[in-house]
Amino acid sequence: MITFDHVTKRFDDGTVGVDDLTLEVPEGEVVVLVGPSGCGKTTTMRMINRMIQPTGGTLTVDGQDVMTVSPPQLRRRIGYVIQQVGLFPHRTIAENIATVPELVGWDKARTQERVKTLMATVGLPDSVANRYPHQLSGGQRQRVGVARALAVDPPIMLMDEPFGAVDPIVRSRLQDEFLRLQLQVRKTIVFVTHDIDEAIRMGDRIAILSEGGKLEQYDDPERLLADPANEFVADFLGAERGLKRLALIPVSEVSAEPGPVVSPDDDRGNAAEVARSYGTDWVVVVDEQRRLRGWVSLHELDGRIADANLRQFALSVESTDSLRAALNAMVTSRTGVAVRLSEGGLYEGIITQELVSKEIR
Amino acid sequence: MIHAAGVVAQVVDTEWIGRHLDDVRTYTLEHLLLTGLAVGIGFVVAFPVALLVQRYPRLYGPVLGLAGVLFTIPSLALFVGIIPFTGIGIATPLTPLVVYTLLILVRNTVEGLRSVPSDVVEAAEAMGYSRRRRLLRVELPLATPVIIAGLRIATVSTIGLVTITVLIGWGGVGRFFLDGFARRFATPLLLGIALSVLLSVVADFSLLALQRLATPWARGRR
Ligand SMILES: Nc1ncnc2c1ncn2[C@@H]1O[C@H](COP(=O)(O)OP(=O)(O)O)[C@@H](O)[C@H]1O
Ligand SMILES: [Mg+2]
Numbered sequence: 001m002i003t004f005d006h007v008t009k010r011f012d013d014g015t016v017g018v019d020d021l022t023l024e025v026p027e028g029e030v031v032v033l034v035g036p037s038g039c040g041k042t043t044t045m046r047m048i049n050r051m052i053q054p055t056g057g058t059l060t061v062d063g064q065d066v067m068t069v070s071p072p073q074l075r076r077r078i079g080y081v082i083q084q085v086g087l088f089p090h091r092t093i094a095e096n097i098a099t100v101p102e103l104v105g106w107d108k109a110r111t112q113e114r115v116k117t118l119m120a121t122v123g124l125p126d127s128v129a130n131r132y133p134h135q136l137s138g139g140q141r142q143r144v145g146v147a148r149a150l151a152v153d154p155p156i157m158l159m160d161e162p163f164g165a166v167d168p169i170v171r172s173r174l175q176d177e178f179l180r181l182q183l184q185v186r187k188t189i190v191f192v193t194h195d196i197d198e199a200i201r202m203g204d205r206i207a208i209l210s211e212g213g214k215l216e217q218y219d220d221p222e223r224l225l226a227d228p229a230n231e232f233v234a235d236f237l238g239a240e241r242g243l244k245r246l247a248l249i250p251v252s253e254v255s256a257e258p259g260p261v262v263s264p265d266d267d268r269g270n271a272a273e274v275a276r277s278y279g280t281d282w283v284v285v286v287d288e289q290r291r292l293r294g295w296v297s298l299h300e301l302d303g304r305i306a307d308a309n310l311r312q313f314a315l316s317v318e319s320t321d322s323l324r325a326a327l328n329a330m331v332t333s334r335t336g337v338a339v340r341l342s343e344g345g346l347y348e349g350i351i352t353q354e355l356v357s358k359e360i361r
Numbered sequence: 362m363i364h365a366a367g368v369v370a371q372v373v374d375t376e377w378i379g380r381h382l383d384d385v386r387t388y389t390l391e392h393l394l395l396t397g398l399a400v401g402i403g404f405v406v407a408f409p410v411a412l413l414v415q416r417y418p419r420l421y422g423p424v425l426g427l428a429g430v431l432f433t434i435p436s437l438a439l440f441v442g443i444i445p446f447t448g449i450g451i452a453t454p455l456t457p458l459v460v461y462t463l464l465i466l467v468r469n470t471v472e473g474l475r476s477v478p479s480d481v482v483e484a485a486e487a488m489g490y491s492r493r494r495r496l497l498r499v500e501l502p503l504a505t506p507v508i509i510a511g512l513r514i515a516t517v518s519t520i521g522l523v524t525i526t527v528l529i530g531w532g533g534v535g536r537f538f539l540d541g542f543a544r545r546f547a548t549p550l551l552l553g554i555a556l557s558v559l560l561s562v563v564a565d566f567s568l569l570a571l572q573r574l575a576t577p578w579a580r581g582r583r
Contacts, residue, residue, distance in 0.1 A: 051486060075489035086484025090502045090578045099488050132578045148488075158487075 001027050001062060002048055002156065002188065008056035009043050009213070017043035018213030020057070028186040032203035034193055035236070040213025041192040045158050048190060049078045061156065076104055079149030079187075083161040085141050087133040093119075093144055094129040100151045118147040123177065139170040146178075150185075160192045175201060196237060200225070200244055208233050222248045226360070245360055246324040251317050254359050256340045256349030259284050264293060264306040271305060272298055282335055285310055290346040292316075295335055316341045317351070323359065326351045372547040381549075384536070385556070392533025392560060395523045398455055400516050403462030410463075411470035412496075421471065428464035436461070436522060440529050454526035461522060462515040469511025473504030506579065509572040516568060517561045524557055534560070 002025040009017040018040045025031045033041045046052040047059055050071045059066050066074060087096050094115050101111040119126065122143040133141055142163065149157060163171040163178075175198065182189065193199055199206050200221045208216045208224070210232055217229040225245035228234040237244065260278040262271050264287055271283045275298055285293040285305055294310030301308050315329035316339045329338035330353060337350040378385075414421045439457040447453040477500050485499045501508075524535030532539070534556040541550030573580065 049487060051483070072489040072491050075487055080484070080487035082480060082484065082487075084478075084480035086478075086480035086487075088481060088485070088499060089478075090499075090576070103489055103494075134578075 006057035010055045029204040030189040032191045032199040034199040035209035039209045079154040079157040081149045081159045081162040083164040085145040122147045157189045249323045252319040254355045259350035286347045292347045374548040388534045399458035407466035432464040454531040465515045473507030477503045513568045
C-alpha cells in the first residue's frame with residue numbers, strides 16, 4: 001500500500017508540481033493518475049521512488065516513510081516503466097531484463113531462468129534474447145520495458161504513460177495483455193496517462209488531477225462517470241461520459257424483457273396479437289429448443305411463420321458484454337432492440353433503450 | 362600522376378633514406394612517445410574535469426572558456442615561452458602538447474556524457490543504480506563513441522604539433538625538417554612529411570578500430 005499524506009512538491013524555481021495531495025493506493029490495485037499535460041502526474045509518481053523528493057507531507061510505502069529508505073534500496077523493490085522505455089542501448093534484451101537481478105546479486109542460473117520466464121510472460125520470442133534494443137519494434141521494446149520492471153517480482157509497479165509511444169492497435173493489445181497479466185500477478189500499480197479512455201480501461205481507481213497537482217476526484221471508474229465531483233472532472237470525462245459509463249456496466253445488470261416471441265408453428269394471427277401487446281410491428285421467432293431463428297416484420301408476413309422470410313439480428317449480446325455493446329446492437333438493427341443470448345446461444349430476451357437509459361439515469 | 366611520381370623520383374634520394382633508416386626508427390619512436398604521453402596525460406587531466414562539469418553543469422562555460430584561451434595561444438610562443446619554466450627536459454615539449462589536447466578532450470567527454478539519452482539515465486536511476494555505478498555501467502559505455510572521437514582528433518592534431526617541437530630540440534619525425542632546411546635538401550623534408558601523415562592515418566584507424574571493438578551494440582546501426 002502507498003499512502004500520500006498531505007504531500008507537496010515545490011520545485012527549486014517555485015513551481016508547485018503537487019499541492020497537498022492525500023491519496024491511498026490499496027494493495028493489489030491499479031490506480032490511474034490522469035489529467036492534462038503538466039498537471040503533476042509524473043511528479044506524483046516519482047515521489048514514490050524518490051526520484052523526486054517531496055518538500056512537504058509524508059509518503060509511505062507499506063507503512064515505511066520513503067524518506068527513511070536509501071533510494072537505491074527503495075527503487076529495487078519498485079518496478080518502473082516509462083513511455084520512452086529507456087532500454088539500455090548497449091545491452092542485449094536478455095541483459096536489459098537482467099538489470100535489477102544483477103544489481104541485487106542474483107546468481108547467473110537464477111537470473112537466466114527468470115529472464116526466460118519473463119520473456120514468455122510478456123510475449124517475446126526467445127530469438128530476440130541476444131539482440132540489441134534498436135533491432136526490435138516499438139511494441140517489442142515496450143514489452144522488454146515491462147519485463148525488465150517485473151524482473152525481481154517487485155510488489156509495486158510505477159508506469160508512466162507506458163503505452164503512449166506505440167500505435168493504437170499495438171497499444172490496445174498491450175493494454176489487454178497488461179490487464180490479463182495483472183489478474184495473475186496482482187501488483188500494486190500506479191499508472192499515469194493523459195488519456196481518459198485508457199484510465200477507464202485500466203484503472204481499479206482513478207485519480208483526476210488538475211494543474212498544480214490538485215486532486216479533483218478519486219473514485220472507481222463507474223462512480224466517476226456516474227457522478228463527477230465538479231465541472232473540471234465532468235469536462236475532462238468529456239461529452240460521451242454516458243457512453244463511456246455504459247462500457248463499464250455488464251448486460252447482466254439489466255433484466256432482459258421476454259420480447260414479442262412467436263414459434264415457427266404460429267401464423268400471422270398469433271404474431272399480430274403478440275406484436276400488438278408489445279407495441280411493435282415485428283416479432284422474434286424462437287423454436288422449441290429456445291434457439292433464435294430470427295425476426296420478421298408483420299408487413300412481410302402472411303400465413304405460417306415457418307414459410308416466412310426471416311431476418312437475422314446482425315449482432316447479439318451475452319450477459320458479460322457491456323451495455324455499450326447492447327446499445328451498439330440496437331442502433332444497428334431495424335428492430336431497435338438488442339437480443340440477449342445465453343453462453344450456449346439460446347434466446348434469453350431483448351434489451352430495449354428504455355432499459356438501458358433507466359440503468360444509467 | 363605519372364608526371365608527379367616522376368618528379369618525386371627525381372627529388373627523393375632513396376639512397377640517402379636507406380642510410381638513415383636508424384633515424385627513421387628513433388624519430389618515429391620519439392614521435393609516438395610524445396604523442397602518446399601528451400594525449401594520455403591530457404585525457405587523465407580532462408576526464409575528471411569532464412566528470413565534474415557533468416555533475417555541476419554551471420562549470421561548463423568557465424572550463425571551456427579557459428581551455429579555449431589556452432588553445433588559442435600561438436604554439437610557437439608557447440613552446441619557446443615555456444623553456445624558462447621547464448628547462449630542457451621532456452616536460453618542455455610535453456606541457457604545451459598536453460595543453461592543446463585539453464579543449465578537445467574536455468569538450469568531447471562532456472558532450473559524450475550529455476549525448477546519453479535522458480530516458481536511459483532516468484531508467485538506470487529508477488532501477489536502483491547508484492550514481493557511481495550508473496556512470497560506470499551506463500553513461501560511460503554509451504559516451505564511448507564521442508569520447509573516442511575526441512581522442513582521435515586530439516591524437517591527429519598532436520602528431521602534427523610534435524613536428525614543431527623540433528624548434529626546442531625535440532620533434533620526432535620533425536627532426537628531418539631541420540636537416541632538410543639546413544642543407545636545402547628535399548629528401549628529408551618529404552620523408553618527415555610522409556612519416557607524419559602516415560603516423561596520423563595509422564593512429565586514426567587504430568582508434569577507430571578500438572571504438573568499434575568497444576561498442577559492439579552499435580555495429581550495423583548506421
Ligand atoms: N525539475 C523541475 N523543476 C521545475 N518545474 C518542474 C520540474 N519538473 C516538473 N516541473 C513542473 O511541474 C509541473 C508538473 O510536471 P509533471 O509532473 O511532469 O506533469 P505531467 O506528468 O502531469 O505532465 C509542470 O508545470 C512542470 O513544468
Ligand atoms: Mg508526465
